Amino acid sequence: MTDRNDGPAPQSSLAGAISRRRTFAIISHPDAGKTTLTERILRAGGAIQLAGNVRAKGERRRTRSDWMGIERDRGISVVTSVMTFEYGGCVFNLLDTPGHEDFSEDTYRTLTAVDSAVMVIDAAKGIEDRTRKLFEICRLRDIPIVTFINKMDRESRDPFEILDEISSSLALDTTPLTWPVGRAATFVGTYDIRNDTVHTTIPVEESDPRMVQVREELELVDAALPEFDRESFDEGHLTPVFFGSAMKEIGVTDLLDALVAFGPAPRAQNTESRTVTADEPQMAALVFKIQANMDPNHRDRIAFARVCSGRLTRGMRLLNTRTGKSFVLHTPQFFFARDRQLAEEAFAGDVVGIPNHGTLRIGDTLTEGETIRFTGVPHFAPEILRRVRLDDAMKAKKLRQALTELAEEGVVQLFRPQDGAQPIVGVVGTLQLDVLQERLKGEYGVSIGFDSTPFSLARWATGDRTKLEAFMMANRSSMADDLDGDPVFLASSGFMMRRTEEMNPELAFHDIKQIG
Numbered sequence: 001m002t003d004r005n006d007g008p009a010p011q012s013s014l015a016g017a018i019s020r021r022r023t024f025a026i027i028s029h030p031d032a033g034k035t036t037l038t039e040r041i042l043r044a045g046g047a048i049q050l051a052g053n054v055r056a057k058g059e060r061r062r063t064r065s066d067w068m069g070i071e072r073d074r075g076i077s078v079v080t081s082v083m084t085f086e087y088g089g090c091v092f093n094l095l096d097t098p099g100h101e102d103f104s105e106d107t108y109r110t111l112t113a114v115d116s117a118v119m120v121i122d123a124a125k126g127i128e129d130r131t132r133k134l135f136e137i138c139r140l141r142d143i144p145i146v147t148f149i150n151k152m153d154r155e156s157r158d159p160f161e162i163l164d165e166i167s168s169s170l171a172l173d174t175t176p177l178t179w180p181v182g183r184a185a186t187f188v189g190t191y192d193i194r195n196d197t198v199h200t201t202i203p204v205e206e207s208d209p210r211m212v213q214v215r216e217e218l219e220l221v222d223a224a225l226p227e228f229d230r231e232s233f234d235e236g237h238l239t240p241v242f243f244g245s246a247m248k249e250i251g252v253t254d255l256l257d258a259l260v261a262f263g264p265a266p267r268a269q270n271t272e273s274r275t276v277t278a279d280e281p282q283m284a285a286l287v288f289k290i291q292a293n294m295d296p297n298h299r300d301r302i303a304f305a306r307v308c309s310g311r312l313t314r315g316m317r318l319l320n321t322r323t324g325k326s327f328v329l330h331t332p333q334f335f336f337a338r339d340r341q342l343a344e345e346a347f348a349g350d351v352v353g354i355p356n357h358g359t360l361r362i363g364d365t366l367t368e369g370e371t372i373r374f375t376g377v378p379h380f381a382p383e384i385l386r387r388v389r390l391d392d393a394m395k396a397k398k399l400r401q402a403l404t405e406l407a408e409e410g411v412v413q414l415f416r417p418q419d420g421a422q423p424i425v426g427v428v429g430t431l432q433l434d435v436l437q438e439r440l441k442g443e444y445g446v447s448i449g450f451d452s453t454p455f456s457l458a459r460w461a462t463g464d465r466t467k468l469e470a471f472m473m474a475n476r477s478s479m480a481d482d483l484d485g486d487p488v489f490l491a492s493s494g495f496m497m498r499r500t501e502e503m504n505p506e507l508a509f510h511d512i513k514q515i516g
């Protein structure tokens with residue numbers, strides 16, 4: 001994308017600019033076609049000229065989302081990045097989520113920053129395990145879902161069967177807005193139900209058996225399925241459904257046109273004290289991701305912030321409401337498929353990267369002065385706990401710094417035992433441990449191993465200060481501090497955890513910590 005330098009055009013009317021923002025993520029089970037669809041979407045938006053996958057296999061076409069050796073080697077997408085492009089008069093921010101479930105916390109945080117999600121389903125496989133999990137996260141947050149049934153160019157299930165599965169297994173009403181013209185090898189495009197137009201790769205007459213089939217099946221659709229209802233969609237109860245083939249570039253613009261037409265504009269966001277609506281004039285933003293050393297040529301640390309209200313401008317002074325410190329926003333950036341560029345201004349819905357040296361953390365709220373804090377960015381209790389073993393004792397200080405930085409980035413959670421023992425890292429999936437090990441070595445020159453711990457559960461302990469302190473004294477060898485210095489109780493088993501809870505009814509033990 002080196003020849004592209006026209007970012008989102010400056011806007012004069014705040015409300016107008018905000019209503020043109022579409023910030024979304026694509027969710028799917030691995031292999032359903034998320035990468036292919038992402039690439040086709042970016043191409044439709046003019047964001048990439050090169051053919052081929054976003055997750056390019058070749059050296060020359062390497063993109064930002066495979067910056068890390070581990071991703072290249074295993075062919076998985078680990079990091080979350082954002083891609084901005086324009087289409088149909090709207091500014092789209094596509095937030096990429098890691099495909100592997102070991103990075104689910106990252107995915108969850110990314111979903112706190114979107115206004116809608118596109119759910120990609122493999123037409124032959126229907127709803128798969130990971131589709132369902134990601135869908136449930138969206139439902140928790142009432143995120144409207146647009147469905148794209150992919151791989152219609154292959155042998156697939158009957159469209160009615162897929163629609164039925166979506167509504168019965170996800171408890172989600174479906175309204176097809178397009179219908180496939182032909183199937184498998186004869187699939188040539190889509191019929192746009194609302195506009196009564198066909199989008200096919202070759203001319204198809206009304207008398208063509210494929211069109212005859214469309215007309216017949218649409219009678220059934222009319223009889224059996226609800227009409228598209230905007231409110232129901234906005235509330236996350238109904239999904240508009242599109243059919244297509246990302247690979248053959250069929251149905252991709254149907255999807256984008258729909259997002260332009262009714263893809264929700266930036267939603268209101270909750271803070272501890274009030275709800276912030278997108279069109280408020282005062283700027284407020286939420287940091288939902290930190291990423292270090294994204295590009296070997298810019299060894300920096302980027303905080304990704306979603307603008308939740310108002311207009312952000314370069315050079316403005318921002319208050320970090322967690323620390324109470326303010327700073328001047330010198331170099332906010334927009335990201336494109338292959339490039340980044342200074343963001344002179346950004347509006348609610350946009351995601352900007354803010355280079356920093358560790359002053360910004362996940363969950364931070366940035367404002368023009370108001371002391372609010374956005375809620376809803378969680379830490380989940382890790383499911384795997386390991387003690388870090390340092391191979392070279394001389395590097396203890398370096399390790400400490402590196403672990404802190406990587407934990408701030410959300411690569412792992414870090415627990416410092418209160419009895420002074422070696423740090424413990426907590427993860428949801430073991431792949432995170434591999435990433436930690438590789439990045440410590442590659443980026444900090446520290447090699448480590450992992451030892452098992454007697455602990456299998458971590459819970460944030462809260463309660464009356466005196467009682468909490470007495471509890472911590474009595475359980476010193478099972479207590480640790482997290483990155484923010486909040487106390488965490490480590491238990492050897494679920495049984496021990498329940499016993500501890502029973503014996504300390506005045507304290508609460510949480511498996512989710514809200515940050516921000």
Ligand code: GDP
Binds near residue numbers: 030034037
């Ligand atoms: P992801 O794991 O969800 O990102 O899936 P990919 O985009 O990497 O696709 C997985 C495989 O399915 C690749 O081999 C793609 O070429 C293939 N694929 C993706 N979309 C389509 C499609 O519309 N039709 C067919 N036949 N294959 C597809």
